[in-house]
Amino acid sequence: MSTLNLGILAHVDAGKTSLTERLLFSAGVIDEVGSVDKGSTQTDTLALERQRGITIKSAVASFRIGDRAVNLIDTPGHPDFIAEVERVLSVLDGAVLVVSAVEGVQAQTRILMRTLQRLRIPTLIFVNKADRGGADFDRVISQLAAKLSPAVIAMGTASAQGTPAARFIQYGPNDAKFRAEMAELLAEHDDQLLNAVVDDTPVSYRRLRRQLTRQVASALVHPVYSGSAITGAGTAELMSAIAELLPASSGDPAGPASGTVFKVERGPAGEKIAYVRMFAGTIRTRERLTVGTGTGTAIEAKVTGIRVFEDGSDEPRSSIAAGQIGRLWGIGQVRIGDWLGDYRRAPDGHFAPPTLETLVIPDHPANRGRLHAALTQLAEQDPLINLRQDEERQETLVSLYGEVQKEVIQETLATEFGIGVSFSETTTICIERPVGTGRAIERMDDGRNPFRATIGLRVDPAPAGSGVTFRLEIELGSLTLAFLKAIEATVHESLRQGLNGWQVTDCVVTLTDSGFVPPPPYGWSKWSSSAADFRNLTPLVLMTALQQARTTVLEPVHSFRLEIPADALGSVAPALARIGAVPAAQSVQDAASVLEGLIPAARVHELQLQLPGLTGGEGVLEAAFDHYEPVAGPLPSRPRSDKNPLNRQEYLLRVAGRAGRQSSASSAGQDLR
Numbered sequence: 001m002s003t004l005n006l007g008i009l010a011h012v013d014a015g016k017t018s019l020t021e022r023l024l025f026s027a028g029v030i031d032e033v034g035s036v037d038k039g040s041t042q043t044d045t046l047a048l049e050r051q052r053g054i055t056i057k058s059a060v061a062s063f064r065i066g067d068r069a070v071n072l073i074d075t076p077g078h079p080d081f082i083a084e085v086e087r088v089l090s091v092l093d094g095a096v097l098v099v100s101a102v103e104g105v106q107a108q109t110r111i112l113m114r115t116l117q118r119l120r121i122p123t124l125i126f127v128n129k130a131d132r133g134g135a136d137f138d139r140v141i142s143q144l145a146a147k148l149s150p151a152v153i154a155m156g157t158a159s160a161q162g163t164p165a166a167r168f169i170q171y172g173p174n175d176a177k178f179r180a181e182m183a184e185l186l187a188e189h190d191d192q193l194l195n196a197v198v199d200d201t202p203v204s205y206r207r208l209r210r211q212l213t214r215q216v217a218s219a220l221v222h223p224v225y226s227g228s229a230i231t232g233a234g235t236a237e238l239m240s241a242i243a244e245l246l247p248a249s250s251g252d253p254a255g256p257a258s259g260t261v262f263k264v265e266r267g268p269a270g271e272k273i274a275y276v277r278m279f280a281g282t283i284r285t286r287e288r289l290t291v292g293t294g295t296g297t298a299i300e301a302k303v304t305g306i307r308v309f310e311d312g313s314d315e316p317r318s319s320i321a322a323g324q325i326g327r328l329w330g331i332g333q334v335r336i337g338d339w340l341g342d343y344r345r346a347p348d349g350h351f352a353p354p355t356l357e358t359l360v361i362p363d364h365p366a367n368r369g370r371l372h373a374a375l376t377q378l379a380e381q382d383p384l385i386n387l388r389q390d391e392e393r394q395e396t397l398v399s400l401y402g403e404v405q406k407e408v409i410q411e412t413l414a415t416e417f418g419i420g421v422s423f424s425e426t427t428t429i430c431i432e433r434p435v436g437t438g439r440a441i442e443r444m445d446d447g448r449n450p451f452r453a454t455i456g457l458r459v460d461p462a463p464a465g466s467g468v469t470f471r472l473e474i475e476l477g478s479l480t481l482a483f484l485k486a487i488e489a490t491v492h493e494s495l496r497q498g499l500n501g502w503q504v505t506d507c508v509v510t511l512t513d514s515g516f517v518p519p520p521p522y523g524w525s526k527w528s529s530s531a532a533d534f535r536n537l538t539p540l541v542l543m544t545a546l547q548q549a550r551t552t553v554l555e556p557v558h559s560f561r562l563e564i565p566a567d568a569l570g571s572v573a574p575a576l577a578r579i580g581a582v583p584a585a586q587s588v589q590d591a592a593s594v595l596e597g598l599i600p601a602a603r604v605h606e607l608q609l610q611l612p613g614l615t616g617g618e619g620v621l622e623a624a625f626d627h628y629e630p631v632a633g634p635l636p637s638r639p640r641s642d643k644n645p646l647n648r649q650e651y652l653l654r655v656a657g658r659a660g661r662q663s664s665a666s667s668a669g670q671d672l673r
Ligand SMILES: Nc1nc2c(ncn2[C@@H]2O[C@H](COP(=O)(O)OP(=O)(O)OP(=O)(O)O)[C@@H](O)[C@H]2O)c(=O)[nH]1
Pocket: 010, 011, 012, 013, 014, 015, 016, 017, 018, 019, 036, 037, 053, 054, 055, 056, 075, 076, 077, 078, 128, 129, 130, 131, 132, 227, 228, 229, 230, 231
C-alpha cells in the first residue's frame, strides 16, 4: 500500500478544517460531518480552537482512497501560527491549497504558494465556498494565473454558484477547449508535445493525462478544482485527483532509518509524544536510536511506544516504516525539528522569523518559577516561541508573530497551567549587523586576563540573510575539541545580544588565536585549562571585536496590502503617512481602492486598530514580513540579560570574581597561532 502525506494549506478561514472534515466523511472515516462553527471537527480538537473557531495547531487525520493511505495534515491559516506550517512543509509529499471562491487570492495564499513552489511540493488547488454569495470561479482562476502561477489549469467549470445547489462539472475527453488548453500548458515542459501542438497533430487524452500526472508530480502545473466543503460539492472530484495526480511517498523501508519530528505534544501524564514522518528505514519499539538536534548535537534514546496513522486513527504498532507518519513515546528530550536515525540537517526556515516581542508578567510574583517552566514547555511544542530570560530582573520575554498569538498564550497559560498573566506592550525585535571588520585578542599571560585561555577572534560582515558562520584560522589539532566546541557554542550564545542588545547576524566569526594550559602528563591539575575558561573568556573577546567592527541596528519592515472603500482614501492616506507607511502602488478593484506598500512592523498593529474608524469597518489590511531596514533616528536598545561583556570590569568582577581566580598567568601556557 502506498502512502501520501498531504498538507491542507490556505489563508485563514478559507475552509481547510471544513474540507478536511468533508474528505474524512467521503472516505467513510466519520459518519457525520463535524462543523467548525459548532466545535465538532476531527482536527480542531483543542478547547481554544473550538471556542474561537480557528485552527491553532497542525493536526493529522488519516483515510484511505483505494489502496492509497492518505495522512492529511490540517494546518492553521492565521499568520500568527505560521510556525506550525513551517515544520509541516518538510514532511509533505503533496498539498491542497484552498482558496475561497468569494475572497479569492489573499496575502497568505501568495506566501504559501511561493513556498510550496520553492520546495517543489506537488500542489492541487481547491476553490472553496462555491455555495456562498459572491462566489466566482472564473474570476478566481484569472487571479490564480495572475498572482500565483501561470501554470494553473481549471479541471472543470462551476454551475449555480452562490447557491446551495452550486456544483463542479468536471471536464472530460470530449471538451475540445480543455484538451487544447491542457496540451498547450503541458507542452511548455514537453518538447514532443510541443511539436504536436505546433503541427496540429492530434494527441490522445490518455497521453495528456499521463503527462499531467508527471508534471503535477514535478510541481510544474497545478490543476484547479472547485466546490464547497459545506455542501460537499466537488469533493468527490478532489478525492479522485488526490489519488490520481499526487505522487505517493518514496523511500526504502529496508534502508537506514531516518525521520523527522514535526510536532510535539504532551500526553495525559505529561509525557512527551513526538509526531514523526519517516523518510527511509524502519524504527521499532525498544530500539535504541540517535536523535539529532537542529544544532547538530545528538543524543541516544529508546522508543517505548509507537502508534501509526492509518485509515482513520492512529493504531498501536511495533514499528514505523518509510513514508509513514506516527506518534512515538520515550524520547524525553525531543524537540520539533529533531532528526531520528540518520542525521540530516533540518532545512532552513521557510518563513520569516517573528518580529515582535513581549514581556510575560505573572499576576502573582510567586508564580514566576512556574511561569518560566510553563513557557519552556510551550516553547518545546512551538519552535518559534523564543524565550529570553532576563536573569537580572527575573523576567521572561517571548517572541511573537502577532496579537492573536499573545491572546492564545495567555489563555493556554490560564487553562492548562492555572497561571494568570498579563503582557507588557508589544515591541519590535530588531537585529544588528556588523558594519566593518573587528579584531580582539586576550592572552593568558598578559596579567589582565584571569582565565587560563588565550582567544583571538575576528568579526567580518557577511551578506544579508546568511546568518552566523564560525570559522577556524588556527592549526587544526592545536586546541582540544572540547575547548573548540565551548568557544563556538559561546560565540553563538553571545551574539544573541550585540552592542545594542539585539541578535547579531549576517557575520563570519573567525578564531584566529588560541592557547591553553595542558594538564600534566599523568593525571589532572587544577592549574590546567578547562572548558569554562573558554566559555567565560569568549564573550569578552567577541564583544571587543564587535565594538571595533561597529554594528547597525535594523528593524523589520512589512509589506502591506490595504483594501478600502474608494471614498475612504482621503482619511486613510494621511493616517498612513503619520504611521510611517509608504504606499508604492494604488489600484481600483470592484469599487474598492487597493493600496500596497511598506510599513515598519512596529506600526502594523496601530494601523489595524485605526482602520475600522477610518473606513467605517470596511477596510481589510494584510501585512507580512518583507525585509530589514536600518533604523532611522535614535537607535532602539534592548536591556541586556547576560553578564554584560561590554563592560570589562563589571564582567570580570561577576564572572572571574565568582570563579575566585585573580590571575592564572602561567609559565606552562602554550600560545598557539
Ligand atoms: N458557505 C460556506 N462556508 C464555508 C465553507 N467552508 C468553510 N466555511 C465556513 O468558513 C469558516 C471557516 O472555516 P474553517 O474550515 O474553519 O476554515 P480554516 O481554513 O480551517 O480556518 P483556519 O484554520 O482558522 O485558518 C467557518 O465558519 C465555516 O463554516 C464552504 O464551502 N461554504
